[in-house]
Amino acid sequence: xxxxxxxxxxxxxxxxxxxxxxxxxxxxxxxxxxxxxxxxxxxxxxxxxxxxxxxxxxxxxxxxxxxxxxxxxxxxxxxxxxxxxxxxxxxxxxxxxxxxxxxxxxxxxxxxxxxxxxxxxxxxxxxxxxxxxxxxxxxxxxxxxxxxxxxxxxxxxxxxxxxxxxxxxxxxxxxxxxxxxxxxxxx
Numbered sequence: 001x002x003x004x005x006x007x008x009x010x011x012x013x014x015x016x017x018x019x020x021x022x023x024x025x026x027x028x029x030x031x032x033x034x035x036x037x038x039x040x041x042x043x044x045x046x047x048x049x050x051x052x053x054x055x056x057x058x059x060x061x062x063x064x065x066x067x068x069x070x071x072x073x074x075x076x077x078x079x080x081x082x083x084x085x086x087x088x089x090x091x092x093x094x095x096x097x098x099x100x101x102x103x104x105x106x107x108x109x110x111x112x113x114x115x116x117x118x119x120x121x122x123x124x125x126x127x128x129x130x131x132x133x134x135x136x137x138x139x140x141x142x143x144x145x146x147x148x149x150x151x152x153x154x155x156x157x158x159x160x161x162x163x164x165x166x167x168x169x170x171x172x173x174x175x176x177x178x179x180x181x182x183x184x185x186x187x
Contacts (some may be wrong), residue, residue: 003016003019004016004069005017005019005020005023005064005069005072006064006065006066006069007063007064007065008020008041008063008064009041009063009064010041010042010043010046010062010063011040011041012041013038013039013040013041014039017040017041017045018039020041020045020064020072021036021045021048023072023073023075023076024048024052024072026076026079026080027052027075027076027079027177029048029051029052030048031044031045031048032044049062049063049064049068050062052071052072053068055177055179056068056075056177056179057179058071074087074142074144075177078144078176078177079176081144082147083144083145083146083147084144084145084146084147084174084175084177084178085142085143085144085176085177085178086105086142086143086144086145086153086155086171086174086178086179087140087142087143087178087179087180088140088141088179088180088181088182089135089138089140090103090135090141090157090183090184091181091182091184092183092184092185092186093183093184093185094186096186097138097139098139098157098184099135099136099137099138099139100134100135100136100137101134101135101139101141101157101184102134102158103132103141103156103157103158103167104131104155104157104158104164105129105130105131105132105143105145105150105153105154105155105156106127106128106129106130106153106154106156107128107130107149107150107151107153108127108152108154108170109126109127127154130145130149130150131143131145131149151172151173152170152171152172152173152174153168153170153171153174153178154166154168154169154170154171155167155168155180155182157184165184165185167182167183167184168180168182
C-alpha cells in the first residue's frame with residue numbers, strides 16, 4: 001500500500017518526504033541532492049512544491065494539502081504514461097459551477113497544401129474531436145490524452161440540445177499539465 005504524502009510540511013523527514021521528492025523530480029523540478037539523500041523537506045523541496053502548486057493553479061502554501069496530493073498523483077501518472085493532462089474548473093457567467101457539463105476536446109487539422117504562385121501554404125482545416133469529459137458537481141474536470149493525438153486543443157461545451165459552444169481559444173502545444181479555468185454561458 002502506498003503511503004499518503006498528505007500534510008507534509010517544512011522540516012519533515014522520512015519515506016513520505018522521499019515519495020514527495022520523487023514525484024516532484026519526475027515532473028522536472030530540481031531539489032538539492034542533500035535534501036533528497038536525507039529525505040528532508042527543506043527549502044529546495046518547499047520551493048519545488050510551491051512551483052508545482054503555482055503551475056497547477058492551486059493555493060500556494062508549500063504544504064501538501066488534499067488538492068495538492070491529488071494533482072501531484074495525476075500529474076505523475078500522466079508523466080509516466082507519457083500523457084498530457086488538461087484540467088480546471090468551469091463556472092457559468094453567473095459564477096455558479098457548471099455542473100455535469102459535457103466537454104469535447106477538439107484539435108485543428110491541417111488542410112491540404114495549397115499553392116499560390118511559388119509559395120506553398122497550409123491552412124487550418126476542420127476541428128476533429130479526440131476526447132470527452134464531464135464536469136463534476138463543483139464544475140471541475142480532468143482530461144488526459146496521448147500527445148500523438150493532438151498538438152493543439154480547444155475546449156467545447158455541449159448544451160442539453162446538442163449545440164456546441166466554444167469555451168477556449170485553441171491552445172497550441174499544450175504543456176504536459178495545463179490548467180484551463182473557463183467560463184460558460186449561463187443559458
